[in-house]
Amino acid sequence: MDKRRLEQYSSAYTLSDMELFIFPELLYAGLLANIMSPRIWAWREDAWFAGIERMNETQRLHRVKQYIMDNYQFNLDLETWGLTDKAAEIARFSDFIDVDMLKRSNALFGYEGDTYYFDIGIRKHFGLDTYTDDIIPYWKTETVEAMDAFLLKEGYAQKAGECVSLALLYAAAAFIVARVPLEKIFLLGTPLHSQNFIMAGHGILTNNRRIVTKAMWFNGTEISAKARRALENEKVTIVAHASGILHYFYPEASIDKPAYDGFKQALSSYLTSDLSYGIVASFLRGYPEFRKFGQFRRKGESRSCYVTAEKAFAYEADTKLSLSEAAGRQKILTDIECDETYREPLPAHVIIDDIEAAFVKEKIRLTEGGSAEKIRSLVGASLAPADADAFVTAFIAFAHCIPRLADEGKTFVQGFPIALTPDMERDAVIDYLAAHRAGSTTIDLSFHAYRDLTRIDDVAPFMHAALGRSPVLLDRTKGMDAQAVFDYLGTFRTESLYGEKRIAQPDECVNYRAADGTEKAVCMAVWFKKKDPSSAVEIRCDTSATVKAGGETFVFTGAKPVPFSFTL
Numbered sequence: 127m128d129k130r131r132l133e134q135y136s137s138a139y140t141l142s143d144m145e146l147f148i149f150p151e152l153l154y155a156g157l158l159a160n161i162m163s164p165r166i167w168a169w170r171e172d173a174w175f176a177g178i179e180r181m182n183e184t185q186r187l188h189r190v191k192q193y194i195m196d197n198y199q200f201n202l203d204l205e206t207w208g209l210t211d212k213a214a215e216i217a218r219f220s221d222f223i224d225v226d227m228l229k230r231s232n233a234l235f236g237y238e239g240d241t242y243y244f245d246i247g248i249r250k251h252f253g254l255d256t257y258t259d260d261i262i263p264y265w266k267t268e269t270v271e272a273m274d275a276f277l278l279k280e281g282y283a284q285k286a287g288e289c290v291s292l293a294l295l296y297a298a299a300a301f302i303v304a305r306v307p308l309e310k311i312f313l314l315g316t317p318l319h320s321q322n323f324i325m326a327g328h329g330i331l332t333n334n335r336r337i338v339t340k341a342m343w344f345n346g347t348e349i350s351a352k353a354r355r356a357l358e359n360e361k362v363t364i365v366a367h368a369s370g371i372l373h374y375f376y377p378e379a380s381i382d383k384p385a386y387d388g389f390k391q392a393l394s395s396y397l398t399s400d401l402s403y404g405i406v407a408s409f410l411r412g413y414p415e416f417r418k419f420g421q422f423r424r425k426g427e428s429r430s431c432y433v434t435a436e437k438a439f440a441y442e443a444d445t446k447l448s449l450s451e452a453a454g455r456q457k458i459l460t461d462i463e464c465d466e467t468y469r470e471p472l473p474a475h476v477i478i479d480d481i482e483a484a485f486v487k488e489k490i491r492l493t494e495g496g497s498a499e500k501i502r503s504l505v506g507a508s509l510a511p512a513d514a515d516a517f518v519t520a521f522i523a524f525a526h527c528i529p530r531l532a533d534e535g536k537t538f539v540q541g542f543p544i545a546l547t548p549d550m551e552r553d554a555v556i557d558y559l560a561a562h563r564a565g566s567t568t569i570d571l572s573f574h575a576y577r578d579l580t581r582i583d584d585v586a587p588f589m590h591a592a593l594g595r596s597p598v599l600l601d602r603t604k605g606m607d608a609q610a611v612f613d614y615l616g617t618f619r620t621e622s623l624y625g626e627k628r629i630a631q632p633d634e635c636v637n638y639r640a641a642d643g644t645e646k647a648v649c650m651a652v653w654f655k656k657k658d659p660s661s662a663v664e665i666r667c668d669t670s671a672t673v674k675a676g677g678e679t680f681v682f683t684g685a686k687p688v689p690f691s692f693t694l
Contacts, residue, residue: 130603159573183326186305187304189303190545276638293321300324316363331396369541394529408557412526423478424436445458475508477508595631615682651663
């Protein structure tokens with residue numbers, strides 16, 4: 127293999143953040159690896175999903191959401207997969223990428239986010255501020271087997287994964303369990319986050335363990351604010367779909383143009399409020415600094431009175447009710463004592479009820495010209511000009527998010543559409559993918575991400591990844607001699623994390639202290655080669671797994687029934 131192809135295919139085994147960014151086909155390959163896995167297909171038999179076929183699409187996705195929330199946790203331990211350094215990683219890619227663009231676009235190589243992220247100290251938030259020199263963590267994407275294996279790690283009571291891992295898990299579960307067609311699922315990557323947009327109902331965004339409906343996007347809660355921040359503040363660097371990929375880096379996009387246009391339209395609609403009842407209250411919930419400009423009208427039998435937004439939200443905080451909903455607003459305002467209300471409207475305060483009613487009556491649409499001026503006229507009658515400008519600017523930004531998609535100037539070319547359907551069973555899915563490997567790099571890479579050695583013609587990418595990207599193995603065996611390493615590997619659980627014809631990388635084996643004979647032999651071979659790079663290390667696996675190096679021979683029992691040999 128040439129250097130680029132070797133790095134691309136070996137990256138299918140490690141799926142680190144930097145690798146996914148440089149080889150965007152890996153994102154969808156990771157999804158297909160999950161779709162081939164028996165783990166998620168087994169969810170169909172869980173009692174939690176009984177009767178799911180009678181639910182509508184959105185209800186099915188909510189069912190999947192609760193299962194993921196109950197069984198998986200978000201993991202942002204950057205040192206789980208060990209450390210590398212910027213120079214080594216840039217050396218891997220510098221022959222075929224623009225390094226300056228990489229530094230401007232990827233969090234591990236210098237990107238620190240836009241103004242919002244600077245304001246909240248995003249590198250500190252993610253723990254990246256720890257790595258101020260050349261040292262950086264492997265930010266690895268786990269497929270479902272490695273996510274499930276977190277149960278074996280000390281300190282974990284649930285399965286786990288980082289944002290890309292959870293996005294791929296959600297997308298696979300949406301297809302397998304919720305029976306959502308792949309054509310409706312779009313994988314989105316930004317420099318600091320990964321999520322999915324699913325064209326179901328009014329649109330659904332997956333965000334780590336949660337999902338966000340259009341109504342939730344505009345409810346102004348803290349959870350929704352966290353879900354919004356990537357699309358509000360970052361460019362979308364990758365859009366991956368069954369039809370192909372669009373990537374910030376590359377001038378050609380293989381994603382189907384009509385499918386992409388449909389996605390843009392659906393996403394734009396999802397991110398644009400309908401300006402219905404409750405939208406101003408939701409805005410003030412999310413932007414408390416503007417509550418000083420708002421008041422609610424409480425209607426009584428004889429006359430109305432007025433409650434400041436600050437007071438109303440203080441009451442809301444002590445209930446499970448919402449000022450954005452008619453019944454909740456009425457109950458909250460009714461419960462406020464009379465001495466905390468005003469008989470007349472307060473000056474320099476907009477009446478929230480009137481603003482929302484005007485939105486509906488005048489049918490104001492944020493996608494139409496002149497909408498900002500109409501909103502400004504509604505607010506400007508009550509507020510000073512500067513206050514009105516600030517209020518309207520912030521409200522429109524809340525109610526109409528414009529995603530920063532990287533499609534400008536792209537040339538759309540014909541990709542390979544992956545024609546899987548939700549009515550296919552797992553064997554049919556794998557047979558289809560196997561039959562189309564030659565026509566699709568993404569599909570071909572998925573078998574490497576899936577680790578099926580019976581379908582991989584060349585184990586060189588697997589061994590290249592094992593040799594070059596096993597910092598956890600090397601750290602845990604530091605100072606050991608060969609016999610000590612052999613004995614250490616002998617303390618592992620003998621069950622592989624993967625199926626009988628699939629193989630874990632050394633750092634997965636070490637992190638979870640689980641490996642069969644073949645995987646232990648790979649760990650031993652890597653240790654020998656790193657200890658003495660000039661030596662020849664032979665590994666042979668058949669009924670047992672043997673490693674020969676430096677005149678020593680080590681034999682591991684319990685090898686996988688997939689013979690292979692390799693010399694490092």
